Every structure is written in structure tokens, then in C-alpha cells.
Amino acid sequence: MTAAPAGPVVDRAVLVVAVVALVAVLLVLAVALLSGRWWQRRAAAGRAQRVAPGRPLLVALAAGDDDDGTLLDRLATLPRAQWRALEPVAVAMLGKVRGDARTALVALLERRGVVQRALRDARHRRSTTRARAAHLLGLVGGPGATPRLAALLGDRDPEVRAVTARSLGRLGDPSAATPLVRALVRARPLPHQVVVPALARIGPASRTALLAAADHHDPTVRARVIEALGLVGAVDTAPRLVRALGEDPAVDVRLRAARALGRLGAPSAVGPLLAATGPDEPTALRVTAAQALGVLGARRAIPVLAGLVADPHHWVAHTAAAALVAVGPDGAAALRGLADAAPGGGADRPASAHAREALAAAPGAAAA
Amino acid sequence: MTLLDLVSLVVVAANWCVLAYFVALNTSYLGLIALAVREFRHHLRRRPWAGVEDAYADPLTLGVSVVMPAYHEENTIVESVRAMLSLQHPRFEVVVVVDGSKDRTFEVLAQHFDLVEVPRVVPGDVPTRGAVRSVHAPRAAVPLVVVHTDNGGKASANNTGINAASHPLVCMVDADCVLDPDALLAMTRPFAEDPEHVVAAGGVVRAVNDSPVTAGRVTEVRMPRRWLARIQVVEYLRAFLLGRSGWSALGGLVVISGAFGVFRRDSVVEVGGFDLDTLGEDAELVVRLHRHLRTQRRRYRLVFLPEPVAWTEVPETVRVLGRQRRRWSRGLVETLWRHRAMIGNPRYGTVGMLALPFYVLFELLAPVVEIGGLVALALGLLLGAIDWTFAVLFFVVAVGYGIALSLVALVVEEFSFHRYRGWRDLAAALAATVVENLGYRQTTAWWRLRGLLDALLRRRAQWGQMTRVGFAASGPAADDVVGPVPASGPVLGPSEVVGDAR
Numbered sequence: 001m002t003a004a005p006a007g008p009v010v011d012r013a014v015l016v017v018a019v020v021a022l023v024a025v026l027l028v029l030a031v032a033l034l035s036g037r038w039w040q041r042r043a044a045a046g047r048a049q050r051v052a053p054g055r056p057l058l059v060a061l062a063a064g065d066d067d068d069g070t071l072l073d074r075l076a077t078l079p080r081a082q083w084r085a086l087e088p089v090a091v092a093m094l095g096k097v098r099g100d101a102r103t104a105l106v107a108l109l110e111r112r113g114v115v116q117r118a119l120r121d122a123r124h125r126r127s128t129t130r131a132r133a134a135h136l137l138g139l140v141g142g143p144g145a146t147p148r149l150a151a152l153l154g155d156r157d158p159e160v161r162a163v164t165a166r167s168l169g170r171l172g173d174p175s176a177a178t179p180l181v182r183a184l185v186r187a188r189p190l191p192h193q194v195v196v197p198a199l200a201r202i203g204p205a206s207r208t209a210l211l212a213a214a215d216h217h218d219p220t221v222r223a224r225v226i227e228a229l230g231l232v233g234a235v236d237t238a239p240r241l242v243r244a245l246g247e248d249p250a251v252d253v254r255l256r257a258a259r260a261l262g263r264l265g266a267p268s269a270v271g272p273l274l275a276a277t278g279p280d281e282p283t284a285l286r287v288t289a290a291q292a293l294g295v296l297g298a299r300r301a302i303p304v305l306a307g308l309v310a311d312p313h314h315w316v317a318h319t320a321a322a323a324l325v326a327v328g329p330d331g332a333a334a335l336r337g338l339a340d341a342a343p344g345g346g347a348d349r350p351a352s353a354h355a356r357e358a359l360a361a362a363p364g365a366a367a368a
Numbered sequence: 369m370t371l372l373d374l375v376s377l378v379v380v381a382a383n384w385c386v387l388a389y390f391v392a393l394n395t396s397y398l399g400l401i402a403l404a405v406r407e408f409r410h411h412l413r414r415r416p417w418a419g420v421e422d423a424y425a426d427p428l429t430l431g432v433s434v435v436m437p438a439y440h441e442e443n444t445i446v447e448s449v450r451a452m453l454s455l456q457h458p459r460f461e462v463v464v465v466v467d468g469s470k471d472r473t474f475e476v477l478a479q480h481f482d483l484v485e486v487p488r489v490v491p492g493d494v495p496t497r498g499a500v501r502s503v504h505a506p507r508a509a510v511p512l513v514v515v516h517t518d519n520g521g522k523a524s525a526n527n528t529g530i531n532a533a534s535h536p537l538v539c540m541v542d543a544d545c546v547l548d549p550d551a552l553l554a555m556t557r558p559f560a561e562d563p564e565h566v567v568a569a570g571g572v573v574r575a576v577n578d579s580p581v582t583a584g585r586v587t588e589v590r591m592p593r594r595w596l597a598r599i600q601v602v603e604y605l606r607a608f609l610l611g612r613s614g615w616s617a618l619g620g621l622v623v624i625s626g627a628f629g630v631f632r633r634d635s636v637v638e639v640g641g642f643d644l645d646t647l648g649e650d651a652e653l654v655v656r657l658h659r660h661l662r663t664q665r666r667r668y669r670l671v672f673l674p675e676p677v678a679w680t681e682v683p684e685t686v687r688v689l690g691r692q693r694r695r696w697s698r699g700l701v702e703t704l705w706r707h708r709a710m711i712g713n714p715r716y717g718t719v720g721m722l723a724l725p726f727y728v729l730f731e732l733l734a735p736v737v738e739i740g741g742l743v744a745l746a747l748g749l750l751l752g753a754i755d756w757t758f759a760v761l762f763f764v765v766a767v768g769y770g771i772a773l774s775l776v777a778l779v780v781e782e783f784s785f786h787r788y789r790g791w792r793d794l795a796a797a798l799a800a801t802v803v804e805n806l807g808y809r810q811t812t813a814w815w816r817l818r819g820l821l822d823a824l825l826r827r828r829a830q831w832g833q834m835t836r837v838g839f840a841a842s843g844p845a846a847d848d849v850v851g852p853v854p855a856s857g858p859v860l861g862p863s864e865v866v867g868d869a870r
Binding site for chain 1 (some may be wrong): 384414425757772786
């Protein structure tokens with residue numbers, strides 16, 4: 001035997017303690033795993049058992065089979081435990097039905113006090129409870145829902161704010177426009193993808209609030225507001241969008257103004273959009289403007305778009321060709337002229353290739 | 369003190385160092401798991417009102433092109449494409465790139481989907497190796513494009529798919545993957561919620577072996593029958609699901625699996641697409657995105673979503689698994705070497721100061737330490753520097769912590785996503801946590817070590833070439849990066865410049 005191990009007694013003691021501790025941890029984890037599985041299965045079975053009696057009644061109610069109100073009465077008087085299991089099913093169903101089915105489900109939720117509870121829960125200290133309340137209020141609506149939701153737009157929790165914005169959009173109440181725009185432009189804004197669809201659902205009633213924010217000092221905010229103006233369909237704001245397209249110092253604002261103008265379909269936008277396809281403009285703006293001209297269906301743009309199909313930049317040419325198809329039969333005719341000019345297409349004749357691709361993508365245009 | 373005494377002392381010290389290394393490695397993972405748990409809680413709590421289905425009614429929903437490179441997939445390609453075409457999303461297309469397959473991959477596609485050749489100008493936005501032979505589309509109105517190219521390798525096929533994509537987002541998937549039905553809706557959600565900043569989203573990859581798949585859907589999740597695949601279920605859970613979620617929470621996500629990830633097309637074009645010379649092209653692209661955007665001081669985000677899942681067949685034979693791990697290891701070395709300037713560099717924030725050093729210390733060097741530790745233990749016994757009791761205790765501690773970590777991962781899975789529901793599945797998973805640490809880990813360490821050596825031995829040729837490629841020249845200038853115009857949000861990628869990118 002050679003030298004004794006370095007500090008063997010201490011080393012071994014440390015290792016023994018570590019092994020004992022590890023065995024204890026492993027046992028605890030194994031027990032947690034097994035008991036977790038047992039608990040989950042038991043909970044799922046219990047839930048299924050409690051939902052079973054009420055589910056057929058709920059489905060029948062949503063299907064409009066409650067002519068005499070019996071189903072509603074039976075559901076409204078289900079034992080509390082059964083209703084607690086059934087309530088999420090009813091709420092989920094509410095988001096998928098319209099008309100009488102929706103009215104019947106809302107009546108049930110009101111009878112069970114769910115709506116009143118949601119109005120109360122909108123002030124709950126737990127953020128998940130507030131978010132759930134906001135979600136429910138957006139599905140149910142009714143008196144008091146919009147003001148309560150508008151207040152929740154200022155919630156400290158971003159998730160609650162996002163759910164609230166979606167709920168306000170679902171309700172489509174014009175009085176929500178101003179708080180929603182405020183949520184779009186403040187220092188820590190809500191995601192524009194959450195607010196803008198909500199504003200779009202409210203529609204042109206949002207225009208005043210949006211226009212007031214269109215000159216915001218932050219270009220990111222301006223870009224969002226400009227985009228929203230296009231989506232809410234405020235056609236009379238086209239001059240403001242044209243100004244943004246031509247004069248705004250931020251490229252992103254100009255890009256979104258071009259896209260918004262295409263969406264609005266204002267004839268006054270054709271000239272500024274044609275100017276935005278000029279060779280001195282940023283490539284992204286040229287592409288976006290060409291696409292907007294196609295969406296607008298501006299026949300006046302055909303010569304310019306036909307010229308752009310020969311542009312050396314792939315996406316300018318590709319988008320211009322697609323825009324010509326979108327313009328209509330005259331645009332398609334111009335494309336056929338380009339395609340016939342050099343039938344082989346190929347890398348040396350890109351205009352022809354782009355024209356043939358656009359025509360092939362819209363078979364009706366190719367055949368016309 | 370004799371020379372032998374000195375050697376014995378060194379061997380004992382080495383053993384303690386190895387043990388300390390494993391404690392540090394597993395504790396780091398434990399920290400990542402804790403962060404992941406916080407993310408999962410948030411994700412699961414918001415699920416009832418996340419509004420994922422709102423995408424259908426939302427005028428701002430961004431279109432996505434699903435890019436599937438296919439090489440020698442004639443037996444599965446039709447089912448895979450049908451599965452992709454049945455995904456839920458209001459605006460998407462599937463772009464299959466048949467990368468010069470010598471089998472009938474293209475022919476079976478053409479026959480089944482009634483493909484016809486279409487005139488299509490595929491731009492050269494990102495570099496490729498395999499020239500485009502032809503582009504095809506179904507006669508019926510199905511959102512499918514098949515690009516037939518010369519063989520250029522997977523990275524080249526990915527890049528061809530990106531070039532052919534007609535939507536502003538690209539979803540890279542492997543041809544043998546099966547996605548959850550709402551995969552596209554969920555994966556494109558972060559781009560909608562933060563369109564000015566999110567450039568990429570990574571998804572979870574799990575093992576599908578022996579789980580029934582019907583009409584492109586995993587109908588029941590089961591543990592695989594073979595032990596090799598079972599162990600990988602636990603491994604994927606710990607390393608991919610929990611590890612990457614943890615890194616995402618820290619803002620240091622550096623790997624988005626090539627099997628399932630969504631990117632802003634323009635951002636990928638801006639950095640030059642997938643690198644054609646790297647084996648780990650998926651991780652390399654993500655690190656390059658970080659490097660480029662950090663260098664430009666732009667505010668951006670890469671996110672990782674614990675749901676939905678891309679289900680993939682994991683290797684079931686030792687030979688295939690060995691090849692895969694050698695490839696991964698070599699890819700990691702190449703990526704880290706190429707971006708070595710980022711490692712420990714505060715300019716690159718969490719990625720430079722935390723994530724990349726972690727990958728060097730605990731991924732790149734792990735097989736060296738693992739194999740070295742086993743050798744040191746054997747040497748210690750041989751020299752009599754340590755006795756058998758000590759050796760066994762030592763080994764049990766090193767392995768036990770690993771088992772505990774895997775068990776923690778299983779517990780987290782049980783209380784969060786709970787995908788494996790049977791008692792037998794649970795028993796198999798429990799046993800797999802033990803087998804993983806007793807044999808599997810040591811074997812994979814050997815393969816990874818060989819991958820590391822592969823990279824080192826070819827250093828001159830490979831790495832010299834990479835140095836010449838040069839990062840700055842890899843893509844076009846940011847203001848010239850244009851692609852399909854998105855229906856909403858910024859037309860260009862992240863542009864907000866921050867004062868201090870750290």
C-alpha cells in the first residue's frame with residue numbers, strides 16, 4: 001500500500017452525509033411524483049363525475065331546447081359543487097356561440113351570480129382572479145362591464161391589461177376607444193397586437209382618440225397609431241396618413257402609413273403612393289407602396305407598377321407584379337404584355353419571369 | 369513523500385475537483401429548472417384567456433411559411449406534409465425543399481398532391497449550395513410549394529426554403545416531426561404581442577417513439593418501449609424543455625432547435641441565413657442573431673415556449689445515437705469557436721457573460737471531465753490512493769445528484785404539462801432517470817468527446833474557412849433587408865436602438 005488517502009476520515013464522513021442527504025431527497029422526490037400522479041387522477045375523475053349531470057343540460061340549453069325555461073331552472077339550482085365544475089365549461093362555450101344560445105348562457109351565468117362575482121373580482125388582489133374576471137366580463141358584457149374594464153386597463157399586471165383590452169374589443173363599446181388609445185401610447189404600452197384589433201372592432205368611433213395621438217413624439221407610438229387609423233377604417237383621416245407617408249422622419253411610420261392608405265382605399269392616396277415607389281425611396285417603402293397600390297386597385301398606377309416589374313430588386317419587382325394582378329383585368333393585361341415580351345423568362349429576363357409568376361398565382365388573370 | 373505519494377495526492381485532488389464540477393453543473397441546472405418553473409406557472413395560468421384562437425379573427429395575424437427540408441423521406445413525406453397542411457393558422461403555407469434526394473421523395477409528393485411546375489422567381493436573399501431545379505404547386509388550392517433542388521445539405525435546403533417563403537415569418541421544422549395542432553398559432557403569438565422586438569421563438573421537441581399518430585396527430589402520448597428512447601424522453605425533458613425555458617427566462621437562449629423554431633424572415637436574411645459550413649447550424653444561427661443585434665445595439669427578444677410540442681423520433685439504436693451526439697458535439701465546438709469573441713464579453717450581455725461560458729464549461733468540457741473523472745477514480749483505486757468504500761460513496765454522490773435532477777424534472781412535468789398519463793409510463797420514466805445516470809450519460813460523454821476531437825483534429829481546414837467568412841459580410845445592410853410585406857406591425861426587423869445593449 002502506498003500513501004494514505006488525503007484526509008480519509010473527513011472525506012468519507014462528508015461523502016456519507018452527502019449520500020444520506022441524497023437518498024432522503026430522492027425518496028421525497030419519488031413520493032412527490034407518485035402522490036402527484038395519484039392526486040391528479042383523483043381530481044380529474046372527481047371533476048368528470050361532478051360535470052356529468054349538468055353537461056347534457058348545458059348542451060341542450062345552448063342548442064335552444066329550453067322553450068319553457070325548465071333547463072335554465074335546473075342548471076340554476078344545481079348543487080354548488082356540480083356548478084363549480086360546470087362553470088368553466090359554460091364560460092368556454094360562451095366564447096363560441098352567438099344569438100339565442102349566447103343569451104341563454106348569459107342568463108344562466110347571471111342567475112348563478114357569476115357576472116356579479118366577476119364585477120367584484122375585477123378588484124381582487126390576485127392578478128389571476130382579476131384576469132379571469134376581465135375575460136368573463138368581455139364574454140358576458142352588460143351594464144357596468146365597460147367602465148369596470150376601462151379601469152382595469154391601468155392594472156399593474158400586464159397580463160390583466162392585455163386580457164382587458166381583448167375583452168373591450170369583444171364588447172365593441174365606443175366609449176372604450178379613448179382608454180384603449182391611451183393604453184397604446186403610454187410609456188409602457190400594451191402590445192399593439194392586442195389594442196389595435198380591439199380598436200378595429202370598435203371601428204371609426206376610435207378615430208378622434210387616435211388622431212389626437214398621431215403626433216406623438218415617439219416614432220414607435222406614431223407608427224402604431226397610424227397603423228390603427230388604417231385598420232379602424234377612418235377614411236376621412238387619409239390626408240393625415242398622406243402627410244405621414246410624405247413627411248414623417250421615421251421610416252417605419254412612413255411604411256405603416258403606406259400600408260394603412262392601401263387598406264383605407266382612399267383615391268387621394270394614389271399620387272403619394274406612386275411617389276413613394278420612386279427609386280430614391282427606401283426599398284422597404286417602395287415594396288410597401290407597390291403593395292398598397294394593388295390593394296387600392298388604382299388603374300392609374302398600372303404604368304408605374306409595370307415599370308417596377310423590371311426593377312432589379314427582387315421584392316420590388318415581385319410585389320409590383322402581384323399588385324398588377326390585384327388592380328384587375330387592366331393590370332393583368334399589362335402583365336401578359338410583359339410575359340409575352342420575353343416568353344422564356346429566366347434570370348436574364350426577370351420582368352417576364354415575375355409577370356408569369358404573378359399570372360400563374362392568379363389563374364383567372366392568366367386566362368382572361 | 370515519494371513520487372507515488374505525490375501522484376496519489378494529485379489523483380485524490382482530481383477526484384474532488386470532478387465531484388465539485390458535477391455539483392456545480394447540476395446546481396446550475398437546478399437553478400435553470402427553478403426559473404423554468406416560474407415561466408411554466410405564468411404560461412399555465414394565462415392559458416384559459418391567452419386568446420390564441422383570436423388569430424383567426426385578427427386582421428393583424430402575421431403569415432408564416434413552414435419550411436421543411438426533405439432528403440430521402442419517400443416513406444414518410446406525404447404523411448408529414450399532410451400533417452403540416454392540417455395545422456391551425458389563418459395564413460400559412462408549407463414550403464418543402466426536396467434537397468436532391470436520390471430516392472422517390474419528389475415523385476411521391478408530385479403524385480400524391482398532383483403537383484405541376486409553376487413559374488417562380490426564387491430570390492437569392494440568403495446563400496445556398498443546391499441550385500433550384502424547379503418549383504411546383506398542387507393543381508388544387510392547397511397552400512403547398514415544393515422546391516426541387518440539387519443536393520446542398522440541410523442548411524442549404526433551409527436557406528432555399530427561406531428564399532422561397534412568401535410570408536414574413538418562417539417556421540423551420542424537420543420533415544419527420546409531428547406538430548401539435550395549435551403549434552403555429554401559439555408559436556407566432558409572441559411575434560404578434562411584441563412585433564417590434566421578437567425575432568425568434570423556439571419550441572419544445574419531445575420523443576414520439578411508440579406513441580400512436582393518426583392523421584398527423586399524436587393521439588396518445590406513451591413512453592417508448594426501448595430503453596434508449598425512454599432515457600432520451602427524460603433527457604429531452606430536463607435539458608431541452610426545462611433548460612431552455614430557464615435560459616429564455618434569463619434572456620440567454622442560444623439554442624433554438626432546427627426541428628422546431630419560428631423566425632422573422634427579414635432578421636434571418638439580415639444575418640445571412642443558416643451557415644452552410646457548420647454542423648450545428650441551428651444554434652449557430654441563433655448565436656449569430658444575438659451577436660449581430662447586440663453589435664448593432666438593437667433591442668430584441670428571443671423567446672422559448674414550453675408549449676406546443678414538436679414530436680420527433682429519437683434514435684433507438686446505439687449507432688444512430690452515437691452519430692447524432694458526435695455531430696451535436698462537433699457543431700457546438702464549431703459554433704463556440706466561431707463566436708469565441710462573445711464569450712465572457714460584457715458587450716453581449718447575458719449571452720456573452722452567462723450562456724456561452726455555461727456552454728463552454730458545462731457542455732463542451734463536460735465529456736472531458738466525465739471521462740477524466742472515471743479515469744481518475746480508476747487510477748485512484750489502482751494506486752491505492754482511495755479505497756473501494758470511498759470510491760463507491762464518491763460515485764454514488766456524483767450519480768445521485770444527477771438522478772435527483774432528473775427526478776426534479778419529472779416532478780415539474782407531472783405538475784405542469786402532465787403529458788404522460790399512465791402509471792406504467794411513470795414507472796418507466798422513474799427507472800429511466802436511474803439508467804440515464806448509470807451508463808447512458810457515460811456513453812454519451814464518450815461520443816461527445818469524440819465529436820470534440822473530430823472538431824479539433826480538423827481545426828485548421830474548418831476553422832480557417834470560417835474565419836474567412838467573416839461575420840460583418842454575412843448579410844445585406846439592415847435598411848435593404850426587404851421581404852414579403854407583413855399584414856401588420858413593423859415592416860422591418862427590430863430597429864429600436866438602445867443606449868446600452870448590456
